[in-house]
Amino acid sequence: MSHKSAKDFFRPLAVGAPQPLREIPARPSRAIHFFDPSNEKMAAKIPAMVGTVDVLLGNLEDAVKADNKVAAREGLVRIAQDTDFGPTQLWTRINALDSPWVLDDLTTLVPAIGEKLDVIMVPKVQGAEDIHYVDRILAQLEAKAGITRPILVHAILETARGVANVEEICGASPRMQGLSLGPADLAADRKMKTTRVGGGHPGYLVREDAPRDADGGYLYDADRFRFQQDLWHYTMAKMVDACATHGVYPYWGPFGDIKDTVACEDQFRNAFLLGCVGAWSLHPVQIEIANRVFSPSVEDIAHARRVVAAMGDGTGAVMIDGKMEDDASLKQCLVLVELAEELAAIDPVLKATYDAIETPEA
Ligand SMILES: CC(=O)SCCNC(=O)CCNC(=O)[C@H](O)C(C)(C)COP(=O)(O)OP(=O)(O)OC[C@H]1O[C@@H](n2cnc3c(N)ncnc32)[C@H](O)[C@@H]1OP(=O)(O)O
Ligand SMILES: O=CC(=O)O
Numbered sequence: 001m002s003h004k005s006a007k008d009f010f011r012p013l014a015v016g017a018p019q020p021l022r023e024i025p026a027r028p029s030r031a032i033h034f035f036d037p038s039n040e041k042m043a044a045k046i047p048a049m050v051g052t053v054d055v056l057l058g059n060l061e062d063a064v065k066a067d068n069k070v071a072a073r074e075g076l077v078r079i080a081q082d083t084d085f086g087p088t089q090l091w092t093r094i095n096a097l098d099s100p101w102v103l104d105d106l107t108t109l110v111p112a113i114g115e116k117l118d119v120i121m122v123p124k125v126q127g128a129e130d131i132h133y134v135d136r137i138l139a140q141l142e143a144k145a146g147i148t149r150p151i152l153v154h155a156i157l158e159t160a161r162g163v164a165n166v167e168e169i170c171g172a173s174p175r176m177q178g179l180s181l182g183p184a185d186l187a188a189d190r191k192m193k194t195t196r197v198g199g200g201h202p203g204y205l206v207r208e209d210a211p212r213d214a215d216g217g218y219l220y221d222a223d224r225f226r227f228q229q230d231l232w233h234y235t236m237a238k239m240v241d242a243c244a245t246h247g248v249y250p251y252w253g254p255f256g257d258i259k260d261t262v263a264c265e266d267q268f269r270n271a272f273l274l275g276c277v278g279a280w281s282l283h284p285v286q287i288e289i290a291n292r293v294f295s296p297s298v299e300d301i302a303h304a305r306r307v308v309a310a311m312g313d314g315t316g317a318v319m320i321d322g323k324m325e326d327d328a329s330l331k332q333c334l335v336l337v338e339l340a341e342e343l344a345a346i347d348p349v350l351k352a353t354y355d356a357i358e359t360p361e362a
């Protein structure tokens with residue numbers, strides 16, 4: 001495979017296109033809230049949601065009926081033009097690159113609302129070639145429309161080939177903002193035997209050994225503990241490593257069991273703990289869950305600040321509450337402290353909560 005030279009990687013791909021970014025800004029994106037711009041009831045709620053959610057995403061792909069694709073595209077243009085998004089990011093999910101709608105999605109959205117669109121989410125990305133296609137066409141459209149800052153690209157990891165190529169996808173363009181794990185399409189593509197949109201499965205488990213009777217025989221029929229396992233652990237970990245390697249952000253995608261807010265929270269928290277910065281929200285009830293779960297807890301920040309204060313110049317080892325802390329655990333604490341600062345900058349309630357934590361003297 002041929003690679004661009006380092007000096008060419010950050011050159012605009014069209015004359016007059018904006019200069020690519022060297023670093024993707026860490027903008028809070030705990031919940032990426034999906035709405036169907038062709039659904040009038042849903043669309044009417046969007047202006048009032050500004051400021052309550054980090055990202056509003058006008059979805060044009062799956063979940064929008066084929067007959068409504070044009071209405072969704074036009075609806076998104078209207079909403080974007082009529083709404084002041086303030087601190088809330090505006091994203092869209094375009095149709096798949098092999099669909100009959102995607103070219104019109106791009107050629108309509110960029111000239112009409114390109115200055116307001118922060119990120120374009122591309123579904124069913126298979127490899128670097130898909131990102132290269134979007135990269136070049138965006139550069140041409142940006143140049144033609146006089147867009148002054150590059151629109152970023154987010155890929156959904158939802159095919160087996162995409163997972164196999166996750167490294168090259170992350171590194172395909174300086175536009176790459178992040179990746180989301182799409183469990184529904186990924187399950188179908190891999191021929192997994194779950195019909196759920198994210199979450200676990202009662203059949204995917206590990207069972208406690210059978211106890212033995214007095215003669216040493218196994219009691220296979222005995223009641224034995226069963227532990228449901230995580231179907232998504234391997235893919236999520238692989239995605240997080242690829243994203244961290246390339247300086248882009250990993251996200252959990254959808255959780256389809258809207259009524260099971262407890263399991264949704266578990267799914268989101270697993271993603272947070274493994275390194276993801278956010279997840280999709282499909283229904284308003286999922287926004288609060290994501291905002292809470294993807295914000296460091298008061299306990300974590302209190303502990304992290306104690307370690308930062310105790311570590312002074314950041315070298316050496318100290319004991320806090322019977323535990324060893326050193327340069328490496330300080331870095332873990334700084335991940336949380338820095339995230340808290342980024343979130344506090346846009347979330348006044350969270351800022352007040354973090355400000356109220358007693359910070360130890362250095
Ligand atoms: C695998 C994937 O690709 S996942 C990504 C694609 N899927 C999506 O984007 C799905 C987006 N969400 C939805 O379509 C809907 O939330 C559904 C179909 C899941 C549920 O919709 P409903 O049955 O109408 O939910 P419910 O009755 O609880 O809605 C309550 C209210 O919230 C509104 N609402 C529901 N979802 C949303 C949303 N995503 N954004 C804004 N408002 C919403 C409804 O319009 C309704 O308004 P009303 O009180 O004025 O009547
Ligand atoms: O698009 C998301 C998915 O899970 O499929």
Ligand SMILES: [Mg+2]
Binds near residue numbers: 123156182184185
């Ligand atoms: Mg999908």
